[in-house]
Amino acid sequence: MPNIDKKDFFELLKKNKELQDIIQKEIEKNRQKDEILFAQNKMAALGEMLNNISHQWRQPLMELSSVFIPIEAKVNLGVNIELEEIKEAIQSLNQITKYMSSTIDDFRNFFATNKEIENFKLLEQINIAYKLMSASFKANNILLEIIVSKNPTIIGYKNEYTQVLINILNNAKDALIQKKVPNPKIIIRIKENEDEIILDIEDNAGGIEVFPIEDVFKPFFTYGKKNGTGIGLFMSKLIIENSMNGKLTVTNTNLGANFKIITYKTIIK
Template sequence: MNKEKEAKFYELLKKNKELQNIINKEIEKNREKDKIMFSQNKMAALGEMLNNISHQWRQPLMELSSLFIPLEGKINLGVKVEQDEIKESIEKLNDITKYMSNTIDDFRNFFATNKEISEFKLLEQINIAYKLMSGSFKANNISLEIFVSKNPKVLGYKNEYTQVLINLLNNAKDALIQRKIENPKIIIRVKEYEKEIILNIEDNAGGIDVSPLEEIFKPFFTHGKKNGTGIGLFMSKLIIENNMHGKLLVNNTNNGAEFKIITYKKDQK
């Protein structure tokens, strides 16, 4: 190799090394951005969960208050309180505190950090999502209808799948509230096919006025949602498509928006 060719060879090696360093730096930047986005999504989810806890606990706290007000009134008036009355109040108190404790367990399990792939029954995760949001739904008179012909099993990360369900249900709930829809309703349908399982979530809030609709899955995209982070749907799509090798799709129906979660059966990915 003559000196000129050798010089060009080493120059090319130098440029390749510099290019590799630039690529590595960009990869690291993207990783940092992903970490920030995951952190923001987690904080947003935590905020939603705290809001749901407040709805879940409001009614039992009122029931606790109603248990002791009559007893306190009798004591203040010097009226004798019967033993059976005290015993009945204690039994109701135990039931209410047990319910509140179970609520905390539900939320703790939802935020568990275990990332193990497992086979889970879809209806169980739907029920968990509903339990975590039922207080908020009841407070806003939103009805939830669930149609499941079977209870298919899904292979993946069950907590993350539940997080996607809650993200989609929260978005539907917010749209129904903001648009002041009469008789607000959300419908969940589950269908099992030979190779795939499809879960549909449809609301009657009038649909999403974005074109193309897929724009809503872009990071930091917000549309018609106050104080939204714009990462809930983006993260949901990542969870379903990257982590579970499925698909998350959206379309408008005659009533509103419909999200479709497609997951594939074991050995069908």
Template sequence: MRQTKIDEFLQLENHNKELEKRVKEEVAKNREKDKLLFQQNKMAALGEMLSNISHQWRQPLMEISSIFLPIEAKINMDIPLDNQELLNSIQKLNDITKYMSNTIDDFKNFFLKEKEKINFEILEQINSTVNIISSSLKQHDIKLDIIIQKNTHMLGYKNEYSQVLINILNNARDVLIQRKIQNPKIKITISENKNDIITKIEDNAGGIKITPIEKVFDPFFTYEKINGSGIGLFMSRLIIENNMNGKLEVKNNKDGAIFTVIIPKS
């Protein structure tokens, strides 16, 4: 009887050792899988960043081209160039190239948590952002209204805030053009309440005609966009939620779509 118990104990001990060995092997396999998954995620993130840099740069490059074209035309036709016109063009080019340089820095640091937030004036940043895309809006006779209920300051990443604005404005512009809207308009409204700073961007393009409307934030969703990458609004929501602790919402009104950026004051 005693020998039987000893045998059972030894069997159990061997079984436990075998089980422990298998557990260690599975843990090691899972760690390898985790490493592989981490590398895959890293490569996917890198690809995503490169795609977004391309997306972010496309419009500024078009703006640069639109600035040079009238100057080149006047030179070819021996039309005198006004000094103030040249200075204004140079200033716009400086703003665009500075934005493009800042975009590289922003995307390079996108996944780093130690980035430092700064306190910036919202009106100044909106004006800087609008300057970058103003030529394309004028080209398509799109009226832009900016309503600042209070010129407040925001604590955050000002260039990423600009990127979100440009993504939303570009989407509104593209839909207005695509649908051939008469008297196309975009309105930016800045307001605040006790806890948040609120940026609303509205258009009169007729609204987003999908259900649920939140699908516009899905990666690679390109509803009604020609040659769109489908990453602009997806990245915009990531920037607002992950980097600025805020919310990016969308809804329709009777005239079109309203995108609302909500950033907490503290």
């Protein structure tokens, strides 16, 4: 074993300490970058959700007007209003405002900050994601078809999983609208085996024209999307693979793009 004098030994210790400091600083930088990306993704999701709220509320606001207009016209013309008509109007107003209040609750629950691992039913989260986007889908005549034989339970972060569903559904919706696909459709399939729960989201927009296709998961990568941030799919992959120890992949099929989310029935460490 070669002899190391005291000077060399302390020099080695100093270099080792400097290297550790550099590594620690890089780890901290990456952590801060991830936090910034999470914040940007949340803001992008918030903007999308506000757009969805406007879609969700447009119809009930028109219904509110349709309730008020005939009553206002009778008041202006001095025509007597029957008590029964007022009762029906009040009943309609109550139903509409309850629906609008329920919409706000849905969006508020979606953005809840509690981050705890829990058991949740997959179909319920699919329904929540669709409910938050349904008005936008209807406005663009997009059909969502759900093919499921079971409603498996997933262990993980419920709201973050829903965010992933919404990110992927939003990308599919935008592709269908941009390409002006006739009879636009998104198909969700759920499969379950002994250890895994597999969810496929497939659209009929003709596929992703990117090679290699995995580049869509890179941060700030956008593919023909106007006003896109390029972080939705990156964050989705981070959530599924880092936070839930699952897998998120994408392939092109005969119809279009197919995103596959694989999660496990037990937490894999």
